[in-house]
Amino acid sequence: MIHWRTGTVTAIRSSRPGLTEVDAALETPLPGSEIASIRAIAYTDAVGEPEVGDTVLLNVSALAKRLGTGGFGLIVALPGRLPADPPPGPGHLVKDRYSPLQTMVLGVDDQESEHHGLLAEAESIAGMPVLVADLHSALPAIVAGIRADNPQARIAYVLSDGAALPAAFSQAVAGLKEAGWIAGSVSTGQSWGADFEAVTIHTGLLAAKHVLGADIAVVAQGPGNLGTGTKYGFSGLVTGEHLNAAALLGGIPVGVLRMSNADARGRHFGISHHTLTSLSEIARPGVRVPVPDFSTLTEVERAQMDPDPTIIADTVAEQLPRLSDHELVDVDLTGLWQALEGSPVGLSTMGRRLPADAAAFLAAAAAGRYAAGLL
Structure with missing residues (x-):
């Protein structure tokens, strides 16, 4: 199940809160190859700060399988320089439970938390818009769309546990x-390392509203979604349940359309089949679904996009009847291209950047614009 390697840190590549990326020389090359030098990441809150010359124990399974989103080794331990025990303190939420690297945190809804009483009483998010996306790459585009119309809006990100569990893995969250x-x-859920920890999406949304004081929440899994090419075998499928959670708590559920004008896989061209399945079969009726109006783009803007997102217009028109149980809202895109270009973090989805798959980012930004208009 796990490909283990021992290595030595040869260089520190970068560092941000909670994560350090290094170069590591392996004692034994990756399986079936001569590759003996890799990039590796350490979640420093869990394993400590690696230094040049440290011996490291690594999980290299994703590299051994040549996974596209697994281009790193994972430092499991610095066996010669283990971190000191954490100081005594509150918190007994266990995340990544019963794995060798389970971690114990103070949950915002934990009995030992200063916020426990508040969350024990809270049952509503009082009409807060909750945008739910099935890909992490939508997050910065959604935020850009919100800020294009309401730069003062207070936005919280709620990380689900469908993909990367450590919050520190996301460059987008750190940059935003x-x-x-x-x-x-x-x-x-099982994800950990954000500003606050919560047991469920429900208490995560309540914390976003009542502890972070958010005007809008965005729910999405971390980077590295899992898909199998089957209808139900996709880690983002639970977006339907997350929309239901938002509605249960008295929020306004907003479904973010995963769209593409560049994905060569037919099932993702136009509106992704994953989004259609989640919204039409799992989410309860009444979700607000913003639909980008590509006809509102200028000729100058479309000239910067390759291919032009209007090529999916007919496909989308054929797909939208599947979402007839929900409230479809056309969204004008005026100014959103410039808002996306001004993102403080890079925009990339499935390896494609902004001009190469404009529909993906414009659809997310359109959802953000719509949510901003609800405030």
Whole structure:
């Protein structure tokens, strides 16, 4: 199940809160290859700060399988320099439960938390718009769309546990927070390492509203979604349940359309089949679904996009009847291209950047614009 390697840190590549990336020389090359030098990441809150010359124990399974989103080794331990025990303190939420690297955190809904009483009483998010996306790459585009119309909106990111569990893995979250574009983050379920920890999406949304004071929440899994090419075998499928959670708590559920004008796989061209399945079969009726109106793009803007997103217009028109149980809302895109270009973090989805798959980012930004208009 795990490909283990021992290596030595040869260089520090970069560092941000909670994560350090290094170069590591392996004692034994990756399986079936001569590759003996790799990039590796350490979640420093869990394993400590690696230094050049440290011996490291690594999980290299994703590299051994040549996974596209697994281009790193994972530092499991610095066996010669283990971190000191954490100081005594509150918190007994266990995340990544019963794995060798389970971690114990103070949950915002934990009995030992200063916020426990508040969350024990809270049962509503009082009409807060909750945008739910099935890909992490939609997050910065959604935030750009919100800020295009309401730069003062207080935005919280709620991390689900469908993909990357450590919040520190997301460069987007770190960059958005540093730029002041999001107020904070909440990691839910088995995910961990955000500004606040919560047991469920429900308490994560309640914390976003009542602890972070958010005007709008964005729910999405971390980077590295899992898909199998089957209808139900996709880690983002639970977006339907997350929309239901928002409605249950008295929020306004907003479904973010995953769209593409460049994905060569037919099932993702136009509106992704994953989004159609989640919205039409799992989400309860009444979700607000913003639909980008590509006809509102200028000729100058479309000239910067390759291919032109209007090529999916007929496909989308054929797909939208599947979402007839929900409230479809056309959204004018005027100014959103410039808002996306001004993002403080890079925009990329499935390896395609902004001009190469404009529909993906414009659809997310359109959802953000719509949510901003609800405030």
